[in-house]
Amino acid sequence: MSFLLPIAKWIAKSDRQHETAPRSKAQPTVEWQVNGLCNYDCTYCIQSRKSRVGYPDTATIDAIVGGLGTLPGVWEVKMSGGEVFAFKGFIDHVVPQMMHRTQHVISVLTNFSAPIHVLRRFSELTGSRLRITSASFHPDTAKLDEFLAKAIEYRECRESNNPNSSFVVNVVLVPGSVSHHFRYRDALNDAGLRYFPQLMKIRGGVYPYDDSEIAMIAEITGGSCNPREVNRAPNYQGFFCEAGMSYFIVDQKGEAYTCRTAKKYSGVDDAFAPDEDDDAVNGQDDFKVKARLGSFVRGDFQLFREGGLCPYSICPCTVPANRGIVHLPPHTKIPTEEEFDA
Ligand code: SF4
Ligand code: SF4
Numbered sequence: 001m002s003f004l005l006p007i008a009k010w011i012a013k014s015d016r017q018h019e020t021a022p023r024s025k026a027q028p029t030v031e032w033q034v035n036g037l038c039n040y041d042c043t044y045c046i047q048s049r050k051s052r053v054g055y056p057d058t059a060t061i062d063a064i065v066g067g068l069g070t071l072p073g074v075w076e077v078k079m080s081g082g083e084v085f086a087f088k089g090f091i092d093h094v095v096p097q098m099m100h101r102t103q104h105v106i107s108v109l110t111n112f113s114a115p116i117h118v119l120r121r122f123s124e125l126t127g128s129r130l131r132i133t134s135a136s137f138h139p140d141t142a143k144l145d146e147f148l149a150k151a152i153e154y155r156e157c158r159e160s161n162n163p164n165s166s167f168v169v170n171v172v173l174v175p176g177s178v179s180h181h182f183r184y185r186d187a188l189n190d191a192g193l194r195y196f197p198q199l200m201k202i203r204g205g206v207y208p209y210d211d212s213e214i215a216m217i218a219e220i221t222g223g224s225c226n227p228r229e230v231n232r233a234p235n236y237q238g239f240f241c242e243a244g245m246s247y248f249i250v251d252q253k254g255e256a257y258t259c260r261t262a263k264k265y266s267g268v269d270d271a272f273a274p275d276e277d278d279d280a281v282n283g284q285d286d287f288k289v290k291a292r293l294g295s296f297v298r299g300d301f302q303l304f305r306e307g308g309l310c311p312y313s314i315c316p317c318t319v320p321a322n323r324g325i326v327h328l329p330p331h332t333k334i335p336t337e338e339e340f341d342a
Contacts, residue, residue: 026246026324038082067296069102078107085114107132123157130162198231227321244304247325254297262291
């Protein structure tokens with residue numbers, strides 16, 4: 001029940017349009033889930049199989065790109081799936097449209113399974129506007145030596161075409177396989193690549209690792225809680241957050257939400273079907289409305305004019321923290337613009 005008060009405060013604050021918000025130092029960021037389709041089937045995927053399907057038609061892509069093009073200033077548009085490169089229209093239509101019709105910088109989250117000639121094409125198309133390639137290594141499907149070889153080849157492409165870009169390798173700390181991460185970390189670091197471990201998320205929070213794996217995770221991460229170094233899916237409930245104002249997500253149909261967790265509690269995300277026993281979910285109709293920012297396809301998308309206090313008990317993605325969207329306490333290291341790349 002402690003959940004309800006922050007929700008009410010956040011709704012009330014978002015309605016008070018003229019109240020002065022804390023000064024923003026955020027990098028405005030949108031996460032566009034371009035397509036649901038994925039060519040992998042990871043056991044720990046937080047997206048349900050049912051939701052890992054589909055891709056947008058040309059009219060939907062054009063409507064979303066057109067809407068993104070009207071955002072004020074330069075935003076970081078981080079594109080993900082499913083797996084974006086598994087959708088042919090991504091490289092053939094989405095990326096060229098983003099480059100021609102918007103002023104924004106581009107980031108991508110990928111399982112890095114695309115052939116190197118496709119990644120090279122992406123590197124060429126995005127040029128100086130490519131910001132971050134966030135490549136997930138999935139040991140059940142991908143081979144580490146092949147992943148490393150491709151990452152080194154892709155680095156050469158980026159050095160030529162994308163001088164303002166960075167590269168990070170995400171690896172989920174899968175229960176029962178945490179010990180393998182010493183090898184992953186060392187191999188990536190030896191190749192000059194950045195290793196970024198992620199605690200495994202399950203419905204309701206983070207997986208309850210046993211004591212021996214908790215100890216290994218502490219050793220692997222050096223005990224860090226810095227969102228630049230490890231994704232611990234923290235709880236920022238009660239912190240001021242600019243989600244809805246300087247940050248939002250948009251799905252493959254063009255529907256926009258203030259953040260990933262907001263989409264979960266809006267009742268539309270199958271992968272995170274709300275827990276019917278959770279008092280915080282039941283009867284929160286106002287809150288569900290507040291999670292939605294409208295649609296780029298219908299043309300009723302609208303940003304909030306200010307942020308509010310985070311009402312949620314989990315922030316599953318490091319993007320809001322690492323872009324300054326969440327106002328973290330002073331002792332938390334907030335990365336500079338040059339530093340953030342998770
Ligand atoms: S590659 Fe990513 S989206 Fe695809 S199944 Fe694995 S975790 Fe899910
Ligand atoms: S802190 Fe995270 S979960 Fe909370 S409102 Fe902001 S983006 Fe959403």
